[in-house]
Amino acid sequence: MDIDVLKKALWNDLTPENLTEAGNFLYSHDREADALDIIRQVSCETTDVILLLAAYGVLVQHTAHHHLMMTILRKALLVLPEVNDEHLTSVRYDIMLHLADQLMALGHYDESMGLYADVLKASPKQNRLAVGEHLSACLLEAGRTEEAKTVLESWLAEGPVSVPLYNNMGCALERLNRSEEAIAYYRKGVDLAPSHELISFGFGICLLKAGHFEEGFQRYALRSPFVINPSCWYVKDLYRLAPDVALEGKHILFYQEQGLGDTIQFIRFLPQILARGARVTLAVPLQLLRLLRQSFPEVDVRLSNEVEAEPQTQSQYHYGCPIADLPYICGMKAEADIPPFAPYMTVPEQDAALFARHVSERLEKEGRPTNGKRRLRVGLVWAGGKRFLARDVASDRRRSTNLQEMMGALAPAEVDFFSLQYGDPRQELTEGTPQPVYDLMDQVTDMADCAALMKTLDLVISVDTAPLHLAGALGIPVWLANRWDSCWRWGDEGTQSAWYPTLRIFRAHESSFVPVLNEIGEALRSLVASSS
Secondary structure, three states: OOHHHHHHHHHHOOOHHHHHHHHHHHHHOOOHHHHHHHHHHHHHHOOOHHHHHHHHHHHHHHOOOHHHHHHHHHHHHHHOOOOOOHHHHHHHHHHHHHHHHHHHHOOOHHHHHHHHHHHHHHOHHHHHHHHHHHHHHHHHHOOOHHHHHHHHHHHHHHOOOOHHHHHHHHHHHHHOOOHHHHHHHHHHHHHHOOOOHHHHHHHHHHHHHOOOHHHHHHHHOOOOOOOOOOOOHHHHOOOEOOOOOOOOOOEEEEEOOOOHHHHHHHHHHHHHHHHOOOEEEEEEOHHHHHHHHHHOOOOEEEEHHHHHOOHHHHHHOOEEEEHHHHHHHOOOOOHHHOOOOOOOOOOOHHHHHHHHHHHHHHHHHOOOOOOOOOOEEEEEEOOOOOOOOHHHHHHHHHHOOOHHHHHHHHOOOOEEEEEOOOOHHHHHHHHOOOOOEEEOHHHOOOHHHHHHHHOOOOEEEEOOOHHHHHHHHHOOOEEEEEOOOOOHHHOOOOOOOOOOOOEEEEEOOOOOOHHHHHHHHHHHHHHHHHHO
16 A cells, blocks of 8 residues: 555545545545544644535544544634534534533543533524433443433433434433343434344344344344445455355355454354354464464464455455454343353463463472462453444453552462453553462464463452453353443343353442452452451
8 A cells, every 4th residue: 555645646636525535545444543543733734614624524433532623623613614504503503512522531521511512502592402312422432321320211211302302311220230121221222213224233143132033143143244344345246145145065255343352252153153063264463373273273273464364265266254243143132042062262281381381480490389388370461452433442441450459358368369451451450459460461472372371370350351261261260340331231230140150250330440459369369368
């Protein structure tokens, strides 16, 4: 891809449509830095409101760069002509609402609420619906769920109603772990707009969380796949696999979608596909390649980007399918339909021995005993992987804590702590902790190495992210520090999970993780006492 050529073509014909097309193209090819360079330059140089709004539109679709979006919207308001024109007045109100959204995301609550109030006061009848939709959605993303529910109750009672309002009310109740109550609101929204993908997907998630797996997975499978490049040939051109297809002799390409944890969770159903006579190829990222090759040797496991670069192979496949569709394809209707558990991720003996040696050497270096009466070894993960889309960034904030909070609750304990943390949050290890946390992650290059390291541990304590699923798939005891607005797969309540028999769920009941981490700390010290 020649970025200079793309930029030159754009500057020669800079229109809102071309800017949008260029931005979407760059983001779909994982070239965010180039997209941001173009958007920043356009935003600095232009006084064209439509161009500014096009730049904002690219950002709001693909990123969580709230400061940049706020700056663009403020400029758009400044350069928008102040004339008595109905259309321009409507545009002004729309810009003000989006600016209020960005201010809310940045935590500027009072200024944000002031803008919402200004738009509503300016034209109560015309703007009421839009204000309710924007305000409730942004309160939800800011984690102010009770406030969002209060706003929605008022708006729905007084009318008019809309699909987004029903969707937001369903979302609020589902996040408050009242999924059965949420279903009625989602159903009203779906009745108004049967083909509305966003509310259909939210409805599916809510049904799954409430335990209605048959209808839930049916709706879940209606989504457009959440992949980096939706125009990839195997997403766009292959027939999508359905449950009623005869699989004998068929070649199916299952591909990575959503997070690594989703793949680890749902790949458990793959043997059922093989048992029906299908030939399977998996297209997965590098982090999962080796783990899945050694766990499913009868399957052709390939890198996603290599498969994507071979559109000429399309004729080799009868169907394509996101890996996350596997429960639906296999007809899951109840928890009893989850395949009986046995550890389904494989760690070769030589890998396990290598990491056992790494652990022993590190403990010996620290003067810790490595044989005889040794202490429990506990792996820690305190934050999820980096996200980019605004909705995903907000979700990651809700599911992640930090090392200081975690160790403040877990220490002191007569155990040896090991970090399993990946990504930028790993840097928190340099800040010091009340008890040592040993870091061997320099030796970990992918999920296969992470699995080998886990096999040396007695317990994993993690937030809701991929290593939690890996520990569960390995059959290792794992404790989940679950966020207050629990993910659908852990349900509204309870301490156990049908997905992973060795999982114990500790549920937060507020946005802070401190109370639930303190609960985990007490449970850890009780475990140590009972083991001594």
